[in-house]
Amino acid sequence: MPALKFANILLEQNERSMSYPSLYCKSTEPVIFNKNEQAWELSGQGDFDFTTYFNSLSVEKLMRYTNAEGFRLHLELKGSAAKVLQTYADAFASHPILMEDNCIEVAPSDDFYEYELDIQVPNGSVLTGFKIETTGSLFLGNCYYIVNHSSPQKNVELVLATTTFKKESFIKHNISLVNQSILSSGEDIANHFNMHVVDNGRTLDVEKLTTEHIHIHPNNNVGGAGGFTYGMILAMEQQPKATHILLMDDDVAVSPESIKRTYNLLKILNDEYKNAFISGAMLNYEVGDEQWEDTGYMTERGTFAPAKPGLRLTKFEDIVYNETFWVPKEIRKSGQRYAAWWYCCMPIEVIEKNGLPLPVFVRCDDAEYGVRCKPHFITMNGLGIWHMSFHVRYNAAVERYQTTRNTLIAQHTTGFAPHSDFFAELRNNIRLELKKFGYENAELCLDAFEDFMKGPEFYSAQGMAEKTFMDANKNKEKLIPFDQLEKAAHAIGLTDFHIRDIDRQLIDSDKPRTFIQRASDLITDNNQHRIVSDGEGYAVIPVLGWAYPAGAIRGKKYLIVIDWYNRMGAIRTRDNNRYSVIKRRYKEDLKKYKQIKNDLSARYSQSRETVTSLEYWKSYLNI
Structure with a gap:
């Protein structure tokens, strides 16, 4: 049966991982990066639970979205004797459930040895993970989940498109992460990935930042809508032509592992979800375990709203809830749900079918496009970005x-x-x-x-x-x-x-x-x-x-x-x-709108084919 290395066991060295380590591992002893060994060290006798936001495996969603038929855990370990036990959670789990009979005994060693655990999926499983019980320090090498699947893997050419306006520190950091953790990873994605940065502020050093797979495009200030549309056009016209484009805001922090998992997910999607939008969650940049939105929708009163309640992703019950949550029927049936473009992956085929976005500069471009395309939406633990708080960005x-x-x-x-x-x-x-x-x-x-x-x-x-x-x-x-x-x-x-x-x-x-x-x-x-x-x-x-x-x-x-x-x-x-003047002005505006309403609506409707066309956008962007 074909197999895919799907998700690396993730441990990171950054401010968020230091502040919120239980997004990655919950432990009784520290988890540190040992520079001498160039490996992560479980430093001492204790329990290390990887059934977390980043390191659990979303088995229920993988069975729903993909051709997955089985799962394995690959570990490379050295050091003290240890025991690796599978964990899992059903919809009601408030803590990981240990599977004592599905485990690996790890012998002490001075060299890395490989171990594999066949993952069992009890009825009702939402996610699985593992726990390591150590007798002393233990080093982790290349550890990852494998998905066995029934159909050949799809050919995927992924483009990451981001548009920026004078936010050099964010974008340079993300380019560096892509270079180090994706393009130099030796994984399959490295050969099928390009990053297009549309620089609306024209402040980036093109020559310094450009590589074979990273491309900087100085551009007029056409806002997020124009920048992302430019990215779509570049993805459609690059060689080889992209199959999918991942739109991502510039002023975000991202784990490259989320991008890798998105790529791997695309390779094994089933026919029902092959044209779905993969939506990354928005986490709070300053409160790193706080999830604000994981797809949104337009309310009847005309406001943007998250489809899920806020969650704290260091709480195990919230990790489970994040996976089991079903968007209420009234939202699904309304057809008003969307995936925001802070992290949204979509097929090029869907863009070619539905046209390009509206040239509205900023705000509502992503919501309109998601509602227009009416795709399935895929969300999953471990896929998302950290974005600045709403009160920081109010304008x-x-x-x-x-x-x-x-x-x-x-x-x-x-x-x-x-x-x-x-x-x-x-x-x-x-x-x-x-x-x-x-x-x-x-x-x-x-x-x-x-x-x-x-x-x-x-x-x-x-x-x-x-x-x-x-x-x-x-x-x-x-x-x-x-x-x-x-x-x-x-x-x-x-x-x-x-x-x-x-x-x-x-x-x-x-x-x-x-x-x-x-x-x-x-x-x-x-x-x-x-x-x-x-x-x-x-x-x-x-x-x-x-x-x-x-x-x-x-x-x-x-x-x-x-x-x-x-x-x-x-x-x-x-x-x-001044109050009276504004009220009068509003009354006069409403009167005018009633007079021109029918003609105005017709003109807007007739403009759709033009303003969403490739020809219009190439002219608009001076391509």
Whole structure:
């Protein structure tokens, strides 16, 4: 029966592995890299359990997605006497279940010896792993899982495409990892792999970074959508032509082993899943065992949401839950699920069938494409990246301008998310910003709506995507450093405001409201409509656009918004006249939309074939 070396037993030397070692191995003694031996050392008598996020084997998913028919564990060991025991978990396991009768006795030795364990898969198994009980120090050499499969392996040419804009440290580090751990690995992937870096900032040293399999492409600033589309075109036109493309953000940390496992998975997919999207999870860059998203979907109210609840991947029950979780039926049937492009692998054949992405610069490009293609989605423990926290990356130009405009464009062009009400989301966001005196950000929503009404000819014109995004960044609310914020507060009479008195508990707190107060806030938009007041005092609130500390903000004259992570903030002042102007503008925009709705929808729908075509994109990218 054919066999495939599927997954290396992974131990790493980096900040995350030091901070969260139980993502890799849970042990009673340290696991260290021995420089003299150039091998990992289980350092002392103890128990070392590899039934973890990175080192368990997802047998249930492998049986579902691939032609797998059996599994083996290959170990190369030297040192003290030890015992290797298989472990497994069913859907209800809160800790690894030991299989005492399926084990290997390891004799003490001064040289590496090879051992293989046939893995048993009891009924109901979700994942399997192994535990090593040592009598002293033991060294691990080349250790990995083998998958026996029933059909010939598929030919795979994998492209990793990433687009970057002036994030040299991230991208150079990832290029180095690819060189060291993939292209120099001696594994099959090394001969069937290319990395295309689309440099929208034109700041990378092309000559220094380019190799036979790593290619740097200086490019105009066309955003993530344009950069990833360029990557797709390069993958389709390279020699040999790629079979699959893995899209990955630039500002992420990745284990090269995730890429290797993705490649190996592609080689043995069964017919049902051969055109699936392989979606990598988003883990928290700063809290390395925290998983935020593992595929997402568009809600009925028009927001992006994770399909799974948040998990902590050093908890064994969460590792199991991550594998057993079934996306709720209402989400699956809605057809509104997608895989984000921080780590998403898709077949070139699917791209050729469904066309290229929309030229929307940033935001919604990946969601629209995933919904448009309607693929199966594959997720699995050990496949993913670490990305910066949402509160670190909050940008009103993205959330209020890009998201508002692009969701409407996508829905009208390709029928994206037909069950989502993006007009309701527009209305809610404008009201939310107005209640919090975020007038600049409310105006960004209207800028987006008005630019959407200019039709496909406007947003798809060469250079317009960058210009409109730069304009949005110019027009959004400006934050200033804490020391300047305190001086600005004192200058307008808020002399009791001191940064030293502020903490996260205060920023994130709210106050209760009575029913009457809630009704009043709803009717008056925090006393800016019908019952109008000048307000008094101030409140401190988070900068995040979706935060609504309704009790804290009601009746205030000033709101001090805080971005605590970046130590920035802004002072918002109640302006009832500006509120009225924005409300009037919104009303006039809605009236205009009703007049042009049918014609506008038809123009967007008719533009689909053009803006997703290879010919359009080559012209747009100056290829």
